[in-house]
Amino acid sequence: MSQLENALNRIRDIESAVASGDLEAANLAAQQLTPLLVSNNIDELLSVRDRIESLTLGVKAMQSGDLDQLRGIQQQRGGAEAYQAMQQSNF
Numbered sequence: 001m002s003q004l005e006n007a008l009n010r011i012r013d014i015e016s017a018v019a020s021g022d023l024e025a026a027n028l029a030a031q032q033l034t035p036l037l038v039s040n041n042i043d044e045l046l047s048v049r050d051r052i053e054s055l056t057l058g059v060k061a062m063q064s065g066d067l068d069q070l071r072g073i074q075q076q077r078g079g080a081e082a083y084q085a086m087q088q089s090n091f
Helices: 003-020 023-037 042-090
Strands: none
Touching: 003 023, 003 042, 023 042
16 A cells, blocks of 8 residues: 555544544544655645645534533533522521
8 A cells, every 4th residue: 555545544544533523543543644644746645734634623623612511511510509509598
């Protein structure tokens, strides 16, 4: 298998891992991809770079979504705790 085919396979691995939410597997595949990106096939590498940038944006969106969800849960807990404290102070 050529270096380019290996690189494309690693990108497919990254895409699959990101799609399933397995960021650790995506990171591992990305680490395996890096040494394969030294090549004379500039057009193919530019295409690979575009796909990687797209995946990076997807991962960042997933991470920010998780962060927003965590903040929402924390706000709900804070509101519930404040309500309980008010109820207890009224008795």
